[in-house]
């Protein structure tokens with residue numbers, strides 16, 4: 001589905017964090033890959049984009065897209081026993097997609113730590129600090145979505 005939706009077309013965003021309820025490993029973990037596989041195909045069909053951060057103990061996820069689609073996906077996510085204690089940090093109209101290139105990008109603690117070694121100014125990940133979270137995740141993801149240099 002086209003991901004060009006902007007606010008005038010009802011772009012909506014949800015940002016939440018939650019507590020991991022099953023022992024996940026890193027992004028290569030079979031269970032995380034299973035979540036991403038389902039998430040990416042369903043999100044692509046619905047025009048939902050976003051990013052998922054996991055440090056093994058907590059998830060932070062940003063979902064963006066048409067309001068109905070984002071709310072439908074979030075309803076499934078809320079009912080998912082693989083995490084608990086969901087706290088919604090942001091839920092409402094949005095101006096622009098921050099992760100338009102990703103039907104669900106995955107970022108791990110290890111990736112953030114590695115990026116912090118080359119960029120010590122990388123904002124800390126703190127609850128309710130969406131702008132800092134987006135800045136950090138975007139920085140980590142940037143090398144993966146730019147075309148390879150010649």
Ligand SMILES: Cc1cc2nc3c(=O)[nH]c(=O)nc-3n(C[C@H](O)[C@H](O)[C@H](O)COP(=O)(O)O)c2cc1C
Nearest residue numbers: 035038039040042043059073076077080082083104
């Ligand atoms: C942390 C986490 C993030 C998830 N993110 C998504 C997502 O972005 N999109 C999605 O369709 N499902 C996502 N899921 C899976 C859903 O919870 C659900 O299993 C899936 O959408 C299938 O929906 P259903 O169980 O209502 O059939 C996520 C699950 C977890 C635990």
